[in-house]
Amino acid sequence: MNLPFIVIFLVILFILLGLILYSVLKALAVQFDQNHRRVLVFAVRFTCLYLALFIAARYFSDSMVRLLNYYLGILSFGLYLSLGYWLVYLFCCLIKRRKWVANKSAGIVFLGIYFSVVLLAIYNFQRPIAVEKFTLYSEKLTKEYRFVHLSDVQFGTISKSEMDKRLEQVYDLKPDFIVFTGDLIDLEHYRFEDFASLAKSPVPVYFERGNHEFYHDPTRLLSYLEKIAPIRLLINKKATFEELEIVGIDYNNQKGYLGKILENFELDPSKFSILLYHEPRGVEAAARKKFDLMLFGHTHAGQIWPYTLLVDYLYRYSDGAYQVEDSFVYTSDGVALWGPKMRLGSQNEIVVFTLKPEAK
Numbered sequence: 001m002n003l004p005f006i007v008i009f010l011v012i013l014f015i016l017l018g019l020i021l022y023s024v025l026k027a028l029a030v031q032f033d034q035n036h037r038r039v040l041v042f043a044v045r046f047t048c049l050y051l052a053l054f055i056a057a058r059y060f061s062d063s064m065v066r067l068l069n070y071y072l073g074i075l076s077f078g079l080y081l082s083l084g085y086w087l088v089y090l091f092c093c094l095i096k097r098r099k100w101v102a103n104k105s106a107g108i109v110f111l112g113i114y115f116s117v118v119l120l121a122i123y124n125f126q127r128p129i130a131v132e133k134f135t136l137y138s139e140k141l142t143k144e145y146r147f148v149h150l151s152d153v154q155f156g157t158i159s160k161s162e163m164d165k166r167l168e169q170v171y172d173l174k175p176d177f178i179v180f181t182g183d184l185i186d187l188e189h190y191r192f193e194d195f196a197s198l199a200k201s202p203v204p205v206y207f208e209r210g211n212h213e214f215y216h217d218p219t220r221l222l223s224y225l226e227k228i229a230p231i232r233l234l235i236n237k238k239a240t241f242e243e244l245e246i247v248g249i250d251y252n253n254q255k256g257y258l259g260k261i262l263e264n265f266e267l268d269p270s271k272f273s274i275l276l277y278h279e280p281r282g283v284e285a286a287a288r289k290k291f292d293l294m295l296f297g298h299t300h301a302g303q304i305w306p307y308t309l310l311v312d313y314l315y316r317y318s319d320g321a322y323q324v325e326d327s328f329v330y331t332s333d334g335v336a337l338w339g340p341k342m343r344l345g346s347q348n349e350i351v352v353f354t355l356k357p358e359a360k
Contacts (some may be wrong), residue, residue, distance in 0.1 A: 021298050050155060073304070073340025074118055080306065106290045114155070121304060121342035129166060130349040131173075134321065136328055137293060139358040141243055148175045149351040151278070151297025152334030155194065156187025158341070164197040166335050168349055177203045177241055180253055181297040182210020182278035185221060186338060192224045201230040204241070208248035210232045210278035210298060212338075234276060236261060244355075245271040247291075251278045259285025267291070272355060280317040280331045287324040293353070294329045301333040301346035308345040319346070 107246055148170050155163045170178060179199065198205065213221055225231050234248020245268055249261055259282045267273045273291045280296040287294070299317035302308030311318045315331075322329040331351050 003154055021321075028310050034318040043242075049053065064116060068320070073121065073342040076304065076340070077114065077118050077121070081110070081117065085110055089093060090355055100311050114279075117344070118342075121340075121344040122124055124343040125337070125341045125348065129169065130347045132349050132351045133354070134328075134351070135354045135356060136293065137356050137358040140270060140292070141244070141355055141357040143357065145242070145244060145355040146173075146175050147177045147179060147353055147355075148173060149179050149295050149332060149353065150335050151181040151295075151311050151332040152183040152210070152300060152336060154183050154186035154336045154338055156185055156188065158336045159340055162336070166350070167197045167201075171200070171202060173350075173352060175203055175352070178205045179246065179274065179276055179295060180205060180207040181276050181295055181332070182208055183212040183297065183334075184210075185216060188216050190216075190221075192227070198225075198231060199228045203230065205231045206234050206239060206246050206248060206276065207231055208276045208278065209251050211251055211253065214251065222294075238265060240271070245273045246276065247273065248276040253279070256282065256285070258282030262286055262289050266290070280315050280329075283322075283324055283329060290325075291327045294324075294327050295351075296329070296331040297334055299331060299333075300337050301331075303337050303344075303346050304340075305345035326348065 019312050093108045150170065153163055153166065184207070207225060209218065222233065222235075225233060234246065235250045237248060239248075247262075247265055247267075249258060252261075258277055262285065267289060269290075273293070275286055275287070275289075275291045275294040277294070277296055279298040283294065283296075292356055296317065297317055299318050300313050302311035317324075317331050317333050322331075330351060332351055333346050335348060335350060337343065337348070
């Protein structure tokens, strides 16, 4: 599913929800006054305006797209809160207490809640990135290793300066290596020079692709990354880092893909094994290969409530840490996000793993 399709889908959804609510209220013989009709027309017009601006922005700067994404977030919160308001309004009409919500004070409260939620979501993205830390023990190790898991930087949704700042934070943690589970980019107009901060990495960076790499020219991106010395491309490949074995599987949304592709890999049972894959699907099949650690991204933990609930429904391993058979599984909320730079019910994060020998 590509970006224009997602936006068109959301636009149609917003309009249909408004029309459905209008029809339900009329069918129930609820008084639908002129102000409510104006609100509905306002929502439909501005939703269509967003679509027009989004199409126009394809020919303008990436900063324009980022501004429009903010508008998408503001519009989305307006939809959620309006749905809540309409439900309360409908209930009050049914119990003959319409005046409880159809007055100036109720409108002021609604607007206060609306702007508070929007500002909170913006703040939650702008606050310092979370650093999640885990320590794992294994009898396969004779020394300690420390590495950072990154996912979903999505350069394009965030600016180059924001991407560079997050990478500098990673380097300051002084890991032995870095692993990346996809979605480095989220724009078409990137240049080789944009990835100069990756070239500054003092340690190897093991990289596999996510779905957003395929929304743009993936071969051009790979040709750039191949020229960056610290990056090791793991496109259905395996690499060794001392006592560790790292397997990177390229993104594919076909059902059962991860389990099928892993049939071609044999793990060294004497080495601590790490699987990198973008989307947390096929986790049980991968666990049967006896990976010690499996790392995923993609979900953003839903990014914004109520999508957080939807993601939890769609993915069994939607975000955070899990134990699946003998494998420790972690799905990252992501370094950044897609669309509006807002978070509510999720967080931006980088994940630090410390691997230690098991005490004897």
